Amino acid sequence: MDAPAAPPAAPANPAGSLPTAGRPGPLAVLFGPVFLKEMLVLGRHRSTYWTRAGFVLLLAGVAALVFFGATADASRLPGASALQTLQRVAPLLANVLGFLQLTAITLVAPGLASSAVCDEKRARTLPTLVTTPLSALQIVGGKLTARLAQLMLLVISAAPLLLSVRVFGGLDAEFVAASVALTLGSALATAALALLFSTWHTRAAAAAAFALATYGLLTVAPFFTAMAIGQFRAPPPWFVTATSPFLCLSALLGGGRIVVAPGVGTTQLWLIGAAYQIAIGIAAAALAAASLRRVMLREAAGRPDPGGEGPAPAAAGDGTPAPAVPATKKRPSSRTLTGSPVFWREYRRPAVKSRTARRTLVASVLLGLVWLYTHLPFHSEELHYTVALVSVGVLALLNAQSAPGAVGVEREARTWDALLTSRLSPASILFAKAGAAVARVWYIPAYALAHFGVAAFAGFVHPIFFLHLTLILFACGLLPVCTGLVLGLAVRKATTASSLNLLVLVGLWLVFPVLVGLMGSLAPPAGRHALKPLADAGLAINPFPMIVFALGPALRTPSLAYWPRYEWLGRDDLDPLGFSVILAGSFGALSVIGLVALLVAARRFNRLTDRPS
């Protein structure tokens, strides 16, 4: 009997192509070896457990605050009223937890996914992956699914809290379903975007920042654009509202059955909103797979290897010339260092390394500004509000994201040890980094102040707003830098520190006032009275309402011949001096808190960095 014919030898992979082993099924794509490896690695990271514990503690803490705030005086009320108070707590708690969960997951997901490919690039393991039969889609799918599993665990860990709310009364099932669907959709979208940027960047912190910025563009920008087109007078079309998970969830709070547009109810709105998030996630993941394929091929072919002394890649056997290894990059001359070395270097550190990305970013911002100034007349209040609010928001966000990287990126690039063996004192390192981080974004305050300088000169805004805006911009630029540097020192990973820093700002300027407001609205008069100082303080340190308080009178009384009168805490005739003192006090306090935190970090620098002295 003849021996069976040997199967034909598998054709060698042609040069420059990835090995493939047939088309993998969906399960192999999502739960293949990459998924298992990622789960193992994530399971070994202590930060995974800290994140889970922190997430549950945050939700529990907020829930406890809301509950105790809302029921503080319930025991002194007659039985029926006390019961009514408790019943009102249930939907409130569910709403707060829903929004908080959505916010936290949206911020955590990019931090978790941004290192997915960056770490492989740094460890130089991508060429090893090329030699396996894994496809780029399997790698992206596995990495994404592993991170989504972690995020789902976070969402599930909050479930007992939501379920416990049922004890106090009715819970809107649709709100819970919408909250979970939108949260998971948002997690998929932000994680996939972070993975996409992770293939394009070498630094995880940069990938996370770009992912968040892109997500903001995809979910917030359409709403504001539509509002600006309608000159902030007409609500935007329903499909624009559906792009933002926060707006979808807010629509549900209005009683559950609001008709958003003819034939479109809130249910359809959040369903379409969740579908939009999932679509973003799938598109980003597909793009990430396509990008990763190119990145892997480039790495396998021998990318420019600044760290390797190895020989140049040999020519392929078929005569294909070896990819050229570029020569050392040179500049015609070197700059001369002046002043503090840390400030000098930090100030020149490019926020975006790629020249193309930098040009694209600048062009986009310029286009946006041109669009804004051509659509809104210069005398319109909406234009001035937009400029002031967006400038402050962007400044705070940029600094919150980039400041922790000033330490974290040095740690990841392993330049931190070299710096710590120099004779620079901790204070000189930290304060120089803080100063440089504030100075690096000079163009935002410069633009905002130039805008209002022209507006004041043209007689549209009272010049005193110039002073008020300066105070707010200074504090909003400094505080996130100081907290970011402290977190960058305390937390090893730059992305984690950035996410935590963003959470600090979100907590201070969004969660805190919302909580106090909700607690106040539920509390009986005595409790409301007790909460008032807290609410006032929360308002005074919040730049967004304070801009509204400061800009409104300045727009209504633009003439230098009169002084604007300000509204503040029920009074409507506060003079400019009094209001300026309040602003200087509250935002000065924020700046001082930031500087004190930095000073404490400088004093405890050796303990934080494990230096003996």
Place this chain on the structure above:
Amino acid sequence: MIEITDLTHRYGSLVALDRLTLHIGPGEVFGFIGPNGAGKSTAMKILACLLRPTAGDARVCGHRVHDSGDAIRGLVGYMPDFLGVYEDLTVDEYLQFFAAAFRIPARNGKRAAVVDSVLQLTDLTAKRHAMVDSLSRGMQQRLGVARVLLHEPQVLLLDEPASGLDPRARIELRSLLTELRNMGKCIMVSSHILTELAEMSTSIGIIERGTLLFAGPIGEAFARAGAGERIAVTLEGGPADARAIAADLASDPRVRSVAAEDRSLTIELAPAVNGHHFLIEAVIARGGRIASFTPRPLKLEEAFLRLTRGAVN
């Protein structure tokens, strides 16, 4: 210059350094040898004031690492095993940065002169305006050496400085270290390439699982390891002759071991046995005809292998 007494460092439950005691004097090049994870880098990081020891005492030029960090940083040049470089600076800017960080004043062109001199010393002048992230590994290592020399430190702590260097760069590094030793600097250098360490070190320390197994001159290491001189003898006769002679030599107390392979004998003398004449006499007395007789110098690898057990943390 370096005095370490009962130095202990733990990472959680892992003992990275276990009561390390060591003294290194001026002008000494101390080769620190040990397997990966033995505790070499931990000891160097403590001396560079980058790591707080769990217990024990470490002093550099009389200054305790516990409380004299600033003074020590002025005296020590530490080069980590992996040199991280700032991506967006040229070689000149990178060195200017660290010169400023070491408080070298820019007045009267002093900083520029210092940068010039270290660039010349490390042969990097031609790369002065090159971006540091585009330098090859060897060039980056040179830049690392240039950086630690900026403030003229008395003590150099070099963690694996030769890793990733090509043969030419290694030879250059060796001559550079010899030059620095001649300048009276105390150098502590770790490397996996033991032949290099043997050539450039005046003394060595062998560490395993955080415990110092030996510290002292290289000759003493051989004696401690019980490693004797080796001689390769090739006979003109056949393998049977070689085996017979090997069997006879094995009973000689001056011979530690004999291995016969084909017509060749590899003989290891007992420690502290000097002179080979008795071997020649013994071979001839047994009727052997010597084709070649080659004494082999002692190798640090042999002492290292004998003193360590290959255990890692």
